[in-house]
Amino acid sequence: MFRRCLMRRTPMPSNPYQVLGVTPDMPFEQIRATYHQLTQRYHPDKSEGDGAKFREINAAYRQLRSQYRNTQENAERAAMRGEKGGPSASEAFWNERNSRLRAEHERLRRKEQQEQEMRDRMRPRKSPMSEMMGFLNGYEIGLSILTVVVVLVYGVERYHTVQMMLREKRERIRRMDEELPPPMPMKVDPELQGRYNERPEKEALERDAHRIVEESRYRRKTQRKFEDFREFLFVQDPDGATERRVTFSRFSYQYLTESEIPKKCPILKHINSERKHEGYDSIQRELGEALEATPWVSPDAGYAGRLVAQGLGCVAANAPGTSKWTFIEYVDETKGKKNAQPMCLAAILNHRFEQIGMCQRVIISGKENLKPELAKQREEDLQSGVLRKRKLVQGGTLKVKDLSIPLQQMKL
Numbered sequence: 001m002f003r004r005c006l007m008r009r010t011p012m013p014s015n016p017y018q019v020l021g022v023t024p025d026m027p028f029e030q031i032r033a034t035y036h037q038l039t040q041r042y043h044p045d046k047s048e049g050d051g052a053k054f055r056e057i058n059a060a061y062r063q064l065r066s067q068y069r070n071t072q073e074n075a076e077r078a079a080m081r082g083e084k085g086g087p088s089a090s091e092a093f094w095n096e097r098n099s100r101l102r103a104e105h106e107r108l109r110r111k112e113q114q115e116q117e118m119r120d121r122m123r124p125r126k127s128p129m130s131e132m133m134g135f136l137n138g139y140e141i142g143l144s145i146l147t148v149v150v151v152l153v154y155g156v157e158r159y160h161t162v163q164m165m166l167r168e169k170r171e172r173i174r175r176m177d178e179e180l181p182p183p184m185p186m187k188v189d190p191e192l193q194g195r196y197n198e199r200p201e202k203e204a205l206e207r208d209a210h211r212i213v214e215e216s217r218y219r220r221k222t223q224r225k226f227e228d229f230r231e232f233l234f235v236q237d238p239d240g241a242t243e244r245r246v247t248f249s250r251f252s253y254q255y256l257t258e259s260e261i262p263k264k265c266p267i268l269k270h271i272n273s274e275r276k277h278e279g280y281d282s283i284q285r286e287l288g289e290a291l292e293a294t295p296w297v298s299p300d301a302g303y304a305g306r307l308v309a310q311g312l313g314c315v316a317a318n319a320p321g322t323s324k325w326t327f328i329e330y331v332d333e334t335k336g337k338k339n340a341q342p343m344c345l346a347a348i349l350n351h352r353f354e355q356i357g358m359c360q361r362v363i364i365s366g367k368e369n370l371k372p373e374l375a376k377q378r379e380e381d382l383q384s385g386v387l388r389k390r391k392l393v394q395g396g397t398l399k400v401k402d403l404s405i406p407l408q409q410m411k412l
Contacts, residue, residue: 016060028068035061176216229318229362232311240370244304246311248362253324255401256359264396265327267291267346273321274352280320283348284313291328291345295387297394298332299374300366305330305345308364320348324357327398331365340365343395361398 017024020038022031035057040046042054229246237244262268267290272278291305308328312320320326329342342363350357368375381387 016063019056019060020064028064031061031064229308229311229315229364232315233307236307236310240366243365243367243370245365246308246362248318248360250323250358250360251400253353253357253359256325256398258325260399261325261347264398265344265347266294266393266395269346269348270351271320271348272351280313280348284309287346287348294345294393295391296330296345297343297392298330298334298366298368299378300368300371301330301332301343301345303371303374304364304366308362309346312362318360318362320350320360321352322358323360324350324353325359326350327359327361329361329363329395329398331363332367333365334367334369337365341397344398345395361400 020031020034022034038057039054041048042050042057044051044054229248230241233241233244233246267287269283269287271280271283273280288306288309291309292302294302296302296305305328312318312326312328318326326348327344328346328348329344331340331342333340342361378387382389
């Protein structure tokens with residue numbers, strides 16, 4: 001590219017031999033060596049360099065090199081003509097014609113290059129940004145920048161929306177765990193605000209707070225499953241969760257005398273877990289109401305029995321569908337744990353297992369002071385005559401054979 005620029009702008013010297021300091025009879029190899037020496041001496045990057053002299057030397061050398069190459073080509077053509085006997089008239093005509101065409105083409109090319117250089121000098125310089133905008137015509141890059149901005153704004157808005165939803169979800173879960181009412185909205189309708197300007201009564205506030213707590217408990221009770229009865233009691237009966245104990249055991253039905261079960265258990269229910277509409281869910285509510293409505297000797301027995309009946313449907317490990325017999329028993333520890341004996345409140349027979357099956361006992365403990373309102377209501381009923389002592393129900397104690405004896409050694 002640099003050499004082409006030199007060819008366009010540097011005029012040909014009148015006598016190239018004088019410029020290079022050589023004679024016409026000197027070999028071309030020596031002329032080339034002299035040219036290299038002069039270019040190294042007058043190069044513009046050297047301390048003694050001269051740009052004008054350097055361009056003049058390059059122009060003189062190119063002229064001599066062109067003459068040398070033409071001489072070589074003419075010698076080769078002459079040699080070839082000597083071998084073939086000389087060119088014909090047609091070949092001489094076409095050679096002359098082609099030479100004129102090449103010369104004309106070269107003249108037109110140089111003229112076009114000079115005009116282009118003139119236009120480049122007259123054209124004002126543009127910045128890289130303006131050149132880029134001109135190349136893209138301004139529309140494509142503007143559309144691209146607008147698209148990037150829209151995508152960024154949408155992404156930021158979605159990110160903040162998701163973060164806000166996650167914070168609200170975590171707050172709802174925390175309030176459910178702590179049995180708190182759900183958070184109120186930040187903005188209140190002015191019409192509703194004007195309608196309820198007067199402060200409600202204290203009883204109404206307490207009633208609403210109690211209703212909210214009960215609804216929250218009901219949602220938690222009906223929308224989750226529990227791993228064991230301990231976790232179940234902490235949700236269903238938080239006031240007595242630390243005082244009550246729930247124990248259960250599983251053994252073969254052969255360790256019991258099945259004919260004595262109806263005599264020991266006042267409430268007997270039947271299910272069939274193989275049939276869709278005869279499972280434990282079909283009798284759970286009825287069983288809970290029956291346990292709570294029965295006038296037991298211990299006032300707390302009905303409430304504790306209803307808790308166990310509800311827990312059998314929420315605790316998968318104690319589901320009645322996997323056992324032939326399921327017993328709900330209660331231990332009254334009001335007078336101490338030493339002499340307290342479990343009494344059977346209810347028994348559930350699963351007809352899915354006829355000749356084989358397991359039994360599970362779920363025993364829950366309690367005291368009268370855990371539910372003082374029930375004990376107070378019992379005393380009032382006895383004093384008023386609504387309930388008599390001989391009408392109180394006390395379940396029997398199930399006699400279970402020694403579980404340490406293997407079945408093979410028992411006389412069944």
